[in-house]
Amino acid sequence: MKVRSSERIRQLGSAIFAEMEQWKEEVSRQGTDIIDLGIGSPDLPPSDKVMEVLAKAVTNPANYGYPTRSGGRGFREAVSRWYDYRFGVQLDPENEVLTLMGSQDGLAHLAMAVADPGDVAIVPDPGYPIYHASLVLAGVTPRMMPLRAENHFLPVLEDIPEEVVRRAKFILCSYPSNPLSAVADRQFFEKLVRFARDHDLLVVHDLAYSELAFDDYEPTSILQVEGAKEVAVEFHSLSKSYNMAGCRLAYMVGNPEAVRALGELKSNIDYGVFEAIQQAGIAALEEDRQGTGPRVAEVYQRRRDILINGLRRAGWAIPTPKATMFLWAPIPKGWTSRQISREILYSTGVVVIPGDAFGQEGEGYVRIALVRDDKVLEEVVARLSRFIEERKQEGRW
Known part of the structure; x- marks a missing residue:
């Protein structure tokens, strides 16, 4: 007997997320060090x-x-x-x-x-x-x-x-x-x-x-x-x-x-x-x-500032959010959300999520999660800065 998933199940999953998992596997097999800023999973322990x-x-x-x-x-x-x-x-x-x-x-x-x-x-x-x-x-x-x-x-x-x-x-x-x-x-x-x-x-x-x-x-x-x-x-x-x-x-x-x-x-x-x-x-x-517990907002605000300030210096102007663990980043004209997410991953090893994974109105954006420590995010800034500079030289940024 062959069991097929229901139409309901087929409607659930996002093809974009499945496709990104394949991209990550390919990049990993090439030996690239992946920095995953995709899923918003906290990287810190409880108190x-x-x-x-x-x-x-x-x-x-x-x-x-x-x-x-x-x-x-x-x-x-x-x-x-x-x-x-x-x-x-x-x-x-x-x-x-x-x-x-x-x-x-x-x-x-x-x-x-x-x-x-x-x-x-x-x-x-x-x-x-x-x-x-x-x-x-x-x-x-x-x-x-x-x-x-x-x-x-x-x-x-x-x-x-x-x-x-x-x-x-x-x-x-x-x-x-x-x-x-x-x-x-x-x-x-x-x-x-x-x-x-x-x-x-x-x-x-x-x-x-x-x-x-x-x-x-x-x-x-x-x-x-x-x-x-x-x-x-x-x-x-x-x-x-x-x-x-x-x-x-x-x-x-x-x-x-x-x-x-x-x-x-x-x-x-x-x-x-x-x-x-x-x-x-x-x-x-x-x-x-x-008032005795840790203040996680301070951690994410510092991480936000590392990425926002570093990427602005490189030429990627991202609005400064007032909350959450994400940046909602507008992408340059000439790219689709999926295209730039794929190229960033294959060129730098950094995972970001295409905005259209969250609905058609998300086209033109990528989501970046602040789920790695300061040192790793500084490495992200360095990698993305090189990526942006190379695309500027190609006339694509």
Whole structure:
């Protein structure tokens, strides 16, 4: 019997990411030292305290039973305390907080919980790939919301066709944004909440990068807007803020009905997050709340400045982001995103992601992740500076 993947599976994967893996294998076989600035995977460990708590919890036999469906009460209470400390938002840990195995876990399943096949959802273009993939899994029709530089990569809500808004079950956005590194202020979120209330829409906000902000910029939680819990949920993750990506620990907060719906779906899929990891998460949130944890934003701001300043000197002007672990870099005219990404890799060994991997509006950009230490990023600047100089001599930059 020959087993073929389903049409749903064929719609999930990005051909660009598969193609880039082939490129990396070819370059590696040639003996080139690859510096991978593609995937946004933190290269730092959690704090000593978090690792100590995790190590102790792993040796406790009591932690090896099934976790509770919505996550242990202790972790959900820690999330509630942290939201109050960080955003001044009060959450009911019983009904407004849901523990997840990473924010991607929740984002992948939410559409199944709050929409039916044939429904419509409004998602950003460019956007993190799971936003679109989750709709494929749920049989929900995506309607793309273009995010463009002339609008500071914010959606123009008035431009969304009335027919689309009328049919849509939810609208998804993310600020600070992956891949765009764009940010939004409270005024935008107030407008978004009004828009959602007027059109009976659920707002889904991905806030995974709120703690990677620079230059005194303070990201906003949509739940800081009065009445937002009536129309919004928010995803947050411990992966980036506390270097716990491998732990797979995150949460969704906000609208109780949406929290309950996703919790019911998840109870039919898995048994939740290992209790030892939840205890490590509590330690991370409490360290942050008490001001004793590491400040990862300082690390990424320094890395940002190394790349931005070095590449500007070489002739590649990239806007300075106020948040995230990414640079969203416009490319010179005459190149496509995929073409320049391939040529950079084959010429320098540096991996960047073509912008069109995140949607058609990403054409004309590449995403560069700040996931290597200062010394390696200085080497990246040196390699890319040579690449740029050579292309200038060829009249291609």
